[in-house]
Amino acid sequence: MSVGDRYGPTVYERVQATPEFGDLRRRRRRFVFPMSALFLVWYLAYVLLASYAPEFMAIRVAGNVTLGLVIGLLQFVTTFVITTAYVRFADRKLDPAAAAIRQEIES
Template sequence: MSTTGERSTGTIYEQVQASPEFADLRSRLRRFVFPMSAAFLAWYLLYVLLASYAPAFMATKVAGNINIGLIFGLLQFVSTFVITTLYVRYANRNIDPAAERLRDRIEGGA
C-alpha cells in the first residue's frame, strides 16, 4: 500500500475502531462492566465501613465462632465468583459474537 492510501483510509485496525460495530461492541462491554464494578465496589465499601464503624455488629455471633464479619468477608469471595460467572454468560451472548465478526473482518482484510 502507498503511504497516501494509508492516510486516507487508515489501517484496518483504525477502520474497525472507527466503525459503528466497534462502537456498539465497546458500548455493550461498558453496559456490563461499569455498573457491575460500581456495585462490587459499593458492596466492598459497605464491608469496610461496617468493619470500621460497626465492630460490635460485625462481631455478632451467628453460630459458634462464626460471626457476621466472617460471613461478610466470605461473601466477598462468593460475589467475585458470581460476577465472573455473570460476565462470562454476558460476554458469550453479547460481546463474543460481535468481537468474532470484527476479528474476521480484520483477519480477512475485508
C-alpha cells in the first residue's frame, strides 16, 4: 500500500497528473529522443566505416590527417553542438514551463 493509497495523492502525484506537466514531458521527449537517435546513427556509421571501410577511412585529407580522424573528431563537435542546442531549447521551452509548475507547487 502506497502513501497515496492511504492518504490521497501526494503533491508530486497531483503535479504529474496535470496537463502542464504532461506537456513539459512531451516537449522534452520531442527534442531528446530524435536527437539521441540521430547521434546514435551518426556514431554507428562511424564505427561501421572504421570496421568495414578502412580504405575509405585511411584517405588522407591533409598531410597525415585521415578522413577517419576528421570524422572521429566530428563526433566530439557533434556532442558539443547537441549539448548547446539542448541548453538553448531548455532555456526557451522547458525552463519557463518548469518554473511555472514549481511556482504552482510552492504557492
